[in-house]
Amino acid sequence: MPANLPAEAEKALAKYQAARTIEEKIRALEEALSLIPDHKGTEKLRGRIKRRIAELRREAERKASLRAVRRDYFHVPKEGAAQVVLIGAANSGKSSLLRALTNAKPQVSGYPLTTTMPVPGMMLYNDVEIQLVELPAILTEDLEETQFTNRSIGFSKNADLIVIVLDGARSPAKQLERILEIYDESGVSFRRKRCEIEIEKKDSGGIRLVVFGSLGVDVKEVEDLLRSVGIRNAVVRVRGEASIEDFEEVVIREMTHKRGLIAVNKIDQAAPGSLEEVKNIAGEIPVVAVSAENGAGLEDLKRQIFNSLDLIRVYTRKAGITSDKPIILPRNSTIRDLAEIIHRDFAEKMKYARVWGASVKVQGQRVGPDHVLEDGDIVEIKI
Ligand SMILES: Nc1nc2c(ncn2[C@@H]2O[C@H](COP(=O)(O)OP(=O)(O)O)[C@@H](O)[C@H]2O)c(=O)[nH]1
Ligand SMILES: [Mg+2]
Structure with a gap:
C-alpha cells in the first residue's frame, strides 16, 4: 500500500x-x-x-x-463589462464570428493563420458592452499546435469566458478533443466547481474529514490519496459535493476553473451527426450551433455568452430619477459592491438603500449594505 x-x-x-x-x-x-x-x-x-x-x-x-516574446505584443486592455475570447483551430471562423457579433472588421480569409495578434471588438447585448477578443489559432487545420498556441492559451486564462470555436465542416469533435486536452495540460478545467476543499495540516491526530454537504467518494479513498502524497495528519474541510477528482485537483494538480462555451460554426456545412458528437465530448460545457455565413444561431450565441458571464444589470436612482444606463455587476453582488463602484467612499458613508425589483418583497424596501441584488433592480442609496 x-x-x-x-x-x-x-x-x-x-x-x-x-x-x-x-x-x-x-x-x-x-x-x-x-x-x-x-x-x-x-x-x-x-x-x-x-x-x-x-x-x-x-x-x-x-x-x-x-x-x-515581448509582453505588450499580446496584450489587450479589458474594456466593457467582461472580456470573452474566441479561440480555436485555423479557419474555424473566429474572425467571421467577430465580424458578425461586434463592431470590429478583422480580415476573413480562406488561408489558415491569417490572424497573428489578438483582435478585440465590442458586442452589445441587453444594454451591456461585452468585449470579444479573437485569438490567433491554437491548432492548424490538421490539429497540430501552432506558434501561437502557448500565447493564446495563456491569454485566455485571464478572460472571463472562453468561447471555443469549432469548424463544423471538419470533424468538430476531433478539434474539441484536442483543444480540451491542451487546456487540461495547461491546468484549466471547464468543470463547474461544486465544492471547496480545505486541507489544514496537523502534527498528529490522523486524517479527519469534516463534511458540509455530501461526499461522492469513499472516505478510505480520500485518506489513501492524502497519505500517498505524504499527508498523514490533517483536518480536511469539504463544502459542497466532492469527488475523488476534486481531491486530486487540490493535492496533486493545481487546476484553475474557467467558464467555457462551445460554438460549432459552419453549421450550414456540417455533416449530419457531428453536432451530437461534439455534445457527447462537451460534458458540462454548453454547445451552440452557428453559422457566421448565414447568421443562423448568432442571437442564441450572444444570449449564451451573456448568460454564461452571470452578470446583472442594476439601475441607480437619484432624486426620483432612474438612470437609463445600467451598472453591470457579477451575480450575487451586494449594495456595498454597488456603492463601491459608484464612489470609493460612498460605501462607508451610506446609511441605507431603497430597492425596487426582484430582490425585494416590498417595492421601495429599505435595505442594508449586505443586501444581495438581482438583475434589473433599481437602487437609491441614501447617505
Ligand atoms: N460555409 C461557411 N463558411 C464560413 C463560415 N464562417 C467562416 N467561413 C469561411 O471560413 C474561412 C475562414 O474564416 P475566418 O473567419 O477567417 O476563420 P479564422 O481563421 O478562424 O479566423 C473563410 O473562407 C470564411 O468565409 C460559416 O459559418 N459557414
Ligand atoms: Mg482569424
Whole structure:
C-alpha cells in the first residue's frame, strides 16, 4: 500500500507540497519517484506523479516561451463589462464570428493563420458592452499546435469566458478533443466547481474529514490519496459535493476553473451527426450551433455568452430619477459592491438603500449594505 512509503519518499513529497516554483516542484517529484519502489501497491501513485511531472514540464516550457516574446505584443486592455475570447483551430471562423457579433472588421480569409495578434471588438447585448477578443489559432487545420498556441492559451486564462470555436465542416469533435486536452495540460478545467476543499495540516491526530454537504467518494479513498502524497495528519474541510477528482485537483494538480462555451460554426456545412458528437465530448460545457455565413444561431450565441458571464444589470436612482444606463455587476453582488463602484467612499458613508425589483418583497424596501441584488433592480442609496 502507498501508506507504507519509505521515509525519504515521504520527505520528497512533503518538499513538493511546500515547493513554490515549477522547477522546485519537478525536482521534488522526480526525487520522490526515484525513491518509491515500483510494485502493484505503488502503481497508482507512481502514475499520478509521472503525469504531474509531464504537466509541470509543459507548463515550464510554456512559461519560457511566454517570457521570450515581448509582453505588450499580446496584450489587450479589458474594456466593457467582461472580456470573452474566441479561440480555436485555423479557419474555424473566429474572425467571421467577430465580424458578425461586434463592431470590429478583422480580415476573413480562406488561408489558415491569417490572424497573428489578438483582435478585440465590442458586442452589445441587453444594454451591456461585452468585449470579444479573437485569438490567433491554437491548432492548424490538421490539429497540430501552432506558434501561437502557448500565447493564446495563456491569454485566455485571464478572460472571463472562453468561447471555443469549432469548424463544423471538419470533424468538430476531433478539434474539441484536442483543444480540451491542451487546456487540461495547461491546468484549466471547464468543470463547474461544486465544492471547496480545505486541507489544514496537523502534527498528529490522523486524517479527519469534516463534511458540509455530501461526499461522492469513499472516505478510505480520500485518506489513501492524502497519505500517498505524504499527508498523514490533517483536518480536511469539504463544502459542497466532492469527488475523488476534486481531491486530486487540490493535492496533486493545481487546476484553475474557467467558464467555457462551445460554438460549432459552419453549421450550414456540417455533416449530419457531428453536432451530437461534439455534445457527447462537451460534458458540462454548453454547445451552440452557428453559422457566421448565414447568421443562423448568432442571437442564441450572444444570449449564451451573456448568460454564461452571470452578470446583472442594476439601475441607480437619484432624486426620483432612474438612470437609463445600467451598472453591470457579477451575480450575487451586494449594495456595498454597488456603492463601491459608484464612489470609493460612498460605501462607508451610506446609511441605507431603497430597492425596487426582484430582490425585494416590498417595492421601495429599505435595505442594508449586505443586501444581495438581482438583475434589473433599481437602487437609491441614501447617505
Ligand atoms: N460555409 C461557411 N463558411 C464560413 C463560415 N464562417 C467562416 N467561413 C469561411 O471560413 C474561412 C475562414 O474564416 P475566418 O473567419 O477567417 O476563420 P479564422 O481563421 O478562424 O479566423 C473563410 O473562407 C470564411 O468565409 C460559416 O459559418 N459557414
Ligand atoms: Mg482569424
